[in-house]
Amino acid sequence: MNFAIVVHGAPYSSEACLSALNFAKAVLASGHSINRVFFYHDGAYTANNLIAPPQDETPVGEQWQAFGIGNNIELIACIASCLRRGILDETEADRYEKSGSNIAPGFTISGLGQLIDASINADRVVTFGV
């Protein structure tokens, strides 16, 4: 079965972000597939490469990066959510004349259409953090 996963919760302030990651790992471990993970609302903070958690806490963002890159799964952060929250790739940093970009490796900033497309094409959509 093909899953679309939607993350609405920010790492550290919401448990949803980590639950979604654990779920995503379990999906693959069970022999299913994931067409896309879409980070919306505060979930977009997961794509912030400047997060520096205490050493004794789970590096949620890094684990998502490793998951996405290691399994070749698209991690898409909503552009409107990202811009409101200060998460920029180079293109957006240039466009809005900001001092730098901070999108984490493995993440792509893109539009809401990616959420709809993933929802339409998946067998199941599972949302975390509402």
Add this chain to the structure above:
Amino acid sequence: MSSILYVFSQPPHGSINAQEGLDALLMGSAFTTCSVLFVGQGLMQLIEGQSTDELGTKNFSLGFGALKDYGVNRIACSKPDLVASGLNSDDFVIDVEPLDAAGMQLLIRDHDKVLNF
């Protein structure tokens, strides 16, 4: 093509969830058949005459007027939550179809996917 039901359960201005939910609904209706169900405090998003001037937040409730133009199929709310909150569908910015529990169940079943906001 998969149809999508949007379930809106958050009040309008305390967080951005409701506003970003509406954005997702408008985007979705450009791609496929979409409907929306308001439940719980989500009903408050629809109350007519909201003014956010003093809050400094965006009064996105005006955007609900565009749902019909975007071709949003059914616009429904939970009848039990409507009664419990002391609201009446006349209080809303748009026409909304109140559904009892069985009606909501059918609405969910009629759609391939559900997105919660």
